[in-house]
Amino acid sequence: MDTFLQQIVNGLTAGSVYAVVALGYTMVYGIIQLINFAHGEVVMIGAMVAFTVINALAGGGLPPLAVVLIGALSAIPVCILVGYSMERLAYRPLRRAPRLAPLITAIGVSIILQHLAMLVWSRNILAFPQIIQNTTFTFFGATISSVQIAIIGICVAMMAGLALLVYRTPLGTAMRATAQNPQVAGLMGIDVNRVIAATFVIGAGLGAVAGVLFGTYYGIAQYTMGSVLGLKAFSAAVLGGIGNIPGAMLGGLLLGLVEALGAGYIGDLSDLCSYGWIAGLMTERCADGGHFILFGSNYQDVFAFVVLILVLVFRPQGLLGERVGDRA
Amino acid sequence: MSAHGSPRPKAPLRVWIGTILIGLALLAAPFAFAYAGTAWVRIANFAVLYVMLALGLNIVVGFAGLLDLGYIAFYAVGAYVYALLASPQFGLHLPFWVILPIGAAVAALFGVILGAPTLKLRGDYLAIVTLGFGEIIRIFLNNLSRPVNITNGPQGITGIDPFSIGTFSFAKYETFLGLQFSGPIKYYYLLLALTLLVIVVNIRLQNSRIGRAWEAIREDETAARSMGIDTTHFKLLAFAMGASFGGLAGGMFSAIQSFISPESFVLVESIMVVSMVVLGGMGNIWGVIVGALLLSFVPEILRWTVTPVQEALFGRMLIEPEVIRMLLFGLALVLIMLFRPAGLLPSAVRKRELAASGEAPLVDARL
DSSP states (O other), rough: OHHHHHHHHHHHHHHHHHHHHHHHHHHHHHHHHHOOOHHHHHHHHHHHHHHHHHHHHHTTTSSSHHHHHHHHHHHHHHHHHHHHHHHHIIIGGGGTTTTTHHHHEEEEHHHHHHHHHHOOOHHHHHEEOOOOOEEEEEEEEEEEEEEHHHHHHHHHHHHHHHHHHHSSSSSHHHHHHHOOOOHHHHTTOHHHHHHHHHHHHHHHHOOOOHHHHHHHHHHOOOOOOHHHHHHHHHHHHHOOOOOHHHHHHHHHHHHHHHHHHHHHHHHHTTTTTGGGHHHTTTHHHHGOOOOBBSSEEEEEEEHHHHHHHHHHHTTTTTTOOOOOOOOO | HHOOOOOOOOOOHHHHHHHHHHHHHHHHHHHHHHHHHHHHHHHHHHHHHHHHHEEEHHIIIIIIIOOOOOOHHHHHHHHHHHHHHEEEEEEOOOOHHHHHHHHHHHHHHHHHHHHHHHHTOOOOHHHHHHHHHHHHHHHHHTTTTTSSSSGGGGGEEEEEOOOOEEEEESSSSETTTTTEEEEHHHHHHHHHHHHHHHHHHHHHTTHHHHHHHHHHHHHOOOHHHHTOHHHHHHHHHHHHHHHHHHHHHHHHHHHHHHHEEGGGGHHHHHHHHHHHHHHTTTHHHHHHHHHHHHHHHHHHHHHHHEEEEEEESSSSSOOOOHHHHHHHHHHHHHHHHHOOTOSSOOHHHHHHHTTTTTOOOOOOTTO
16 A cells, blocks of 8 residues: 555656646647657756756755746746747748658757757766755655655646636637637638747746756756657657647646556566466475566556557547547 | 559660669779778678668658658667577577578567557657657667566677678688688678668569559558558558568677677667658668668768867867767758758659649648
């Protein structure tokens, strides 16, 4: 029970970060049907910028929370700039091109951003300065830290804010209209280019905060962190139904839970010694409480991909998505 | 479609002369490279290996139009099959002409395993799933050292046997007809022969019934199905054939390197091979070859020029050549897509497609 509850807490923390990153993928996909491969790198740049700022300010007498806040606030404009220029320079000219073209450009952009970041911040794994006093609370045998509570809280707040923006403001209405039919939206007086740019900007802003949270939570940042994080967030977006905003939130949380519980239990589940008849065959290895663990928690990263493949095979529209007809 | 139906015009004399000249140049090339240093012979070998890989991927991406971002997984499978069956890892030392077909077959099997569940998916979804598949293979290679040591984990497998027939080994130095054949030069000829074989197979495939079915699926799958093409069968075939070439190249890689580890099969390698296909011109065999050669040699030339130039200009090395290579590579992907979306040497069909972009089915006309 302890492990179970603990993994749920950890899963929700990671999952809420995935959810916020997934929003960036899903909003862009919803509007222009592009998998913005480089979104993970935007998140990485957010984490890196925050790292530099926090590192510079740490020990400068400012209260720790203010330092982290300044770090996040400086990461947001940088990421927004990256997101906007990416859309303007690499994707906008390709709106009418075959669908694979922008996907390949996105891969190119991702490689460029990754290596620029490497030039600026080096190859090394950077350790985030641990300036926040991390108090932990225990309930029912599981512990939750103040950082975890803050991460979950901030992510939920951002998701709520985004939902308000999309469903209650004129810009949100314009975004939804553009997603449904860009041509007609244009005829109704919506500046489609501006709406698409706004989508990239909002996604990048959310990504920046997610990057800061991720860096603070795991305490490290590296120029390669964006690709795996991005892939997981993309899987989350697909799980929830790509293009669907509540879906990305649900998908992110679920993926975080699946990953945490999977990593927590796969070792026990794949321990051949815990299955009577197999253990009988391998008495040497299993004697005296020995283990024969096929898959340990080092397979954690596999779960996201397995979830992705399973969803695409059995429910390609995702949990909350609508079934759409084949579009060639 | 009609382009393939009409009989081919007879090749004029200058085509023959050109072919012979290129052939001679290819035969003489390793000695020219050896003159510049053995390192360059190795670089040439890897370039030829990449040509083979790119041609294999071209079947999947160029012919059948299925974007596969995890292609390096099949290369990895071929490489590990060879390494496990011809190294001290399990004490097995089977001859290469037994293992290479096994590696190709196992890779083809993996191609089917990947293809079967993903057949329903299209375009960008397929790209992501194949990417995930490639990562899964790599994670397994990294971790299959416990509880039973199969792949030796991140340390990789060392001491892999070179190719040999009887007492003739591809790794040894030999003098023949007054010419000095080093190991890499011998491998070069073997690679060249195999690559020519792969090229012939590719050309024959493209103009065959199978090739036309792939083309139809690529252009419009729904239409292809309604014309009676068994799309499931042909897509699986594309995956399997592409994968088997990857597996073959992997086995060669293993033997030439004599050491492999999961490090060699990372995502960026998959992207590299995809870029070769895209840069050269998807679906055009000669374009793909040019793309593969360009992306293999240009980075090496950079590596040899960037450092001295920087040292002359700034007195020290500011940016590592590897980083410049990756930056240029990313930039090339973006620029090619922006300015020459069909690649440097586009295939005839793609050209037609882009000319009539208003009605081409691949174009999303919603914006």
